[in-house]
Amino acid sequence: xxxxxxxxxxxxAHQRALAISARxxxxxxxxxxxxxxxxxxxxxxxxxxxxxxHRLYAPGDDPRHINWQAYARTGSYSMKLYRExxxxxxxxxxxxxxxxxFEESKATRSTELFYLCAESARRQGASLHLHxxxxxxxxxxxxxxxAQHHWMDRIPVAREDALFPSAWERMPLQGQAIxxxxxxxxxxxxxxxxxxxxxxxxxxxxxxxxxxxxxxxPTWQGHYExxxxxxxxxxxxxxxxxxxxxxxxxxxxxxxxxxxxxxRHQVILSRVPAESDLMVALHAEAIHxxxxxxx
Numbered sequence: 001x002x003x004x005x006x007x008x009x010x011x012x013a014h015q016r017a018l019a020i021s022a023r024x025x026x027x028x029x030x031x032x033x034x035x036x037x038x039x040x041x042x043x044x045x046x047x048x049x050x051x052x053x054h055r056l057y058a059p060g061d062d063p064r065h066i067n068w069q070a071y072a073r074t075g076s077y078s079m080k081l082y083r084e085x086x087x088x089x090x091x092x093x094x095x096x097x098x099x100x101x102f103e104e105s106k107a108t109r110s111t112e113l114f115y116l117c118a119e120s121a122r123r124q125g126a127s128l129h130l131h132x133x134x135x136x137x138x139x140x141x142x143x144x145x146x147a148q149h150h151w152m153d154r155i156p157v158a159r160e161d162a163l164f165p166s167a168w169e170r171m172p173l174q175g176q177a178i179x180x181x182x183x184x185x186x187x188x189x190x191x192x193x194x195x196x197x198x199x200x201x202x203x204x205x206x207x208x209x210x211x212x213x214x215x216x217x218p219t220w221q222g223h224y225e226x227x228x229x230x231x232x233x234x235x236x237x238x239x240x241x242x243x244x245x246x247x248x249x250x251x252x253x254x255x256x257x258x259x260x261x262x263x264r265h266q267v268i269l270s271r272v273p274a275e276s277d278l279m280v281a282l283h284a285e286a287i288h289x290x291x292x293x294x295x
Contacts, residue, residue: 003098003155005107010115010149013108016278017115024282025120026178026206027293028088089174090121091203093131095165095183096155100210106184109210109274109281113182116278117208118146120292126178131171135162138171164189168197175201182208186215191258195265205267206291207258212274216251220244 005013056078067078094100094114101107121128122143130146132139135158145151158167164187173179179198185191185207198205220239255271262269270286286292 003101004096004152005101005111007149007152009104009108009111010152013111014115014119014147014149017112017119020278020282021116021119021123023294024116024279024287024292025124025295026090026117026126026180027290028090028121028124028126028178088124088126089129089177090117090126091129091131091173091177091179092117092121093133093171093179093181095181096132096134097165097183097187099184099186103212103274106210106212106274109272109278110182110184112278113208113210113272115146117180117182118143127174129172129174129177131173132156133165133167133171134158135164136166137162138167140172163187165194168194173197173201173203175203177201177203178206179203180206180208182210184211184215185209185255185258191261192265195261195267198267199265205262205265207262207267207269208286208291209258209269209271210274211271218244218247 056076070076070078092114094110100110118128118130128143130141130143130151132141132151132155134156137156137158139154139156141151141154145154156167165183181194181198195205195207198207221241221244222239259269268289268291270289270291272286273281273284276284282292287294
């Protein structure tokens with residue numbers, strides 16, 4: 001398998017994502033927003049048609065919002081307050097490490113999630129910012145590159161020893177946003193810096209982590225030639241029961257740490273299986289966890 005998804009995978013994934021985005025969406029309506037004018041409930045007051053409250057008039061207030069009926073009854077000026085309507089902001093970040101695309105079903109699931117989140121954000125009128133991250137390098141791309149399936153050509157080249165997505169700290173992320181990170185999380189290092197960054201500047205972090213059942217519960221036994229997905233180097237290994245047990249324990253500990261740290265940093269982390277139908281896979285954990293929602 002290539003270190004990037006094929007054009008055919010992207011085209012088919014996009015079509016499935018468009019169809020499913022009519023039923024599954026990002027949880028944009030479940031939080032209070034601040035930012036550009038739009039259609040979502042804001043943290044302040046504004047000029048929409050949705051009445052929120054009233055208060056006494058103060059010099060400098062907009063006279064258009066004076067409650068004249070109340071003035072006729074009481075002789076005192078009071079102001080009508082309306083719900084502020086703002087446009088939510090979404091930073092969508094795809095980990096383009098080779099391990100995300102090394103196997104076809106995982107490449108398909110990773111790509112489906114990328115398209116689904118992007119199309120859901122656009123369908124809901126959000127301000128969408130798309131990022132590709134690869135080790136110590138990142139690249140912001142326009143939506144047109146996604147829609148026309150040219151984004152694969154913009155995957156940045158990282159140093160071979162840059163396994164952790166260290167480019168995170170230099171990415172031009174927005175404040176007061178929903179930040180969605182799509183990654184298999186199969187890299188060494190503490191998850192804390194990345195999770196802390198997801199929630200920085202009053203943002204809500206969401207992690208969608210595609211995975212293969214073979215990664216989580218391998219049944220290897222005997223002699224294998226292991227391939228490092230990041231640099232395609234090959235390493236012969238003999239897998240015996242004790243080696244397999246050690247791998248499974250390390251795998252469980254790795255994701256237990258991610259989930260523990262995600263709770264600590266108030267980031268929603270959901271793992272998404274690659275082998276099942278996309279709708280089935282999302283209902284397995286992502287929707288129950290609040291990473292996505294039905295509508």
